[in-house]
Amino acid sequence: MTAPTESPVEAGRLSSRQLSWQRRRQAFARGWAEFRRHRSGMVGLGIMVAFVLVALCAPLLASADGLSVTKATGGVLESPSKEFWLGTDESGRSVLTLLIWGSRISLLVGLLATVISMVIGTLIGLLSGYFTGWAGSLLYRFTEWFLVIPFLPLAIILATVLGRSLFNIALVIGITTWPSTALLIRSQTLSIKERPYLERARVLGAGRAHQIGRHILPNVMPMVFANTTLTVAAAILSETTLSFLGLGDPTRVSWGTMLDSAYTVGAITTGSWWFFLPPGLCVVAVVLAFTLIGRALEEVLDPRLRGR
Template sequence: MSAASTTPRAAVSARQLAWRRRRETLRRGWAEFRQHRAGLVGLGILVVFVVVALAAPLLASSTDISVTRAPGGVLEHPSSTYWLGTDDSGRPVLSLLIWGARISLLVGLTATVISMVIGTLVGLMSGYFEGWGGALLFRVTEWFLVIPFLPLAIVLATVLGRSLFNIILVIGITSWPATALLIRSQTLSIKERPYLERARVLGAGRSHQIGRHILPNVMPMVFANTTLTVAIAILTETTLSFLGLGDPTRVSWGTMLDQAYSVGAITTGSWWFFMPPGICVILVVLSFTLIGQALEDVVNPRLKARR
């Protein structure tokens, strides 16, 4: 009776201890992250864009981005009425920027989640399992690394068609190999550590070793790599949309650049049409890059020793 009653308490206390350690690790990580001024600047820029994207219905009317209900004239200069002027359909460029932030961030984040899931699973499996299975996954990863990323994405986007889902899918399934290679190298290193050998001796199965020992140790590298992959995904979405492979029914910064190029905004001097979306892309990519570099220093202390 007493042994049965103490077992759940011991399990609860062990669980609480594990959560306490995780919270303490996150607290230390945040304290180290705050020491990186560039990382904080990148986080601040990203927060601004995320707030703008979430508050788009409050900041700009959805009717302003409709071609048939555009309120302004064609390519009007910036004024007190239209702070960033209008496009070739009479839509306010500022409204297009605000609503375009939603699509660009959505594509970048969703495609990155797909890329991280595929890359992490392939990296874990190819690094942990020996024999033909792991070798086959490693060869597939190498094959994807050899093929140029952008031409492959262009071909897939052309074949699948112009839609938001297809763009997300194309970016997700073409940007995972670098993550898989990173996770594989980490898995090979962790697999040789004493605590994993001790777990094998005590009878831990493969799923237990991967889920309880290897995956938690590679997750910091996954999170650090995620921020850099988001930047690549946003740039890829912008490139594909600029090439006319984006979703024509959705407003994104890439489709704005494509439309500005199509109507000759550069040659006519309509800088307010093509410069704002380009600057927004640069700022968001820069923010993710700064955050990623700061997270790399946090999760990899050896980088700090080299610097």
């Protein structure tokens, strides 16, 4: 008996999948090669990877017992020494331990808030750009109305109403930072909607969901990815601001809560620089890293920006 042979239809379908994946790998390779040419982007990527590794390896770098006030072994606001490399806080805990474990909370809240912001902004941007009737106009006006509301008062009100928890802080940041993403995606959707291949899809009977999911969304995703890195930086800065104002999770240590504690105990006036300077520098470094990556990705994904 001869072995069953693959039908021409199945063979052609398999080869089309292979061709699709090959094109994706080639596109990724070209994008990565273009990204590596940006020195600032590579510097930002290196800084980001370093902070991510510190956050993931926090249990190996510092014991979680160092976060407990009852297990503190140092004095009040001790200066840096061989035992405490970055000194201690007002409770005698190692500032280095707080800094390492605080990176987890700051990065987690920043990433979670960015996901919420990107989902809301992309969805509203797609719908407001695709639909030209009253629905699209209503979503657009809603986005504009949300955009002109001052961020900080709205975030403070929402954080006060929802309560002080890790998820609530991420939710507050996410639902107050999506309008800029929505406007960006809306402008891209309006441009893509007028292209010939989308008109051809409508003539062939493609429904609205098919047009949005198979034609418009894949074309706006590069812009979403580039904007995500910039939003992460803004979200981390927002988390630090809210925690500094005392609206963060009181049971978790983050860079923002460290700055709040340093301000409360008067570390600046007493000259205890080791308490407020390290978390402030970490916030600046992470925000700068994501900003550099975002700028580099914008040039890689948008050919019009290359060479400028």
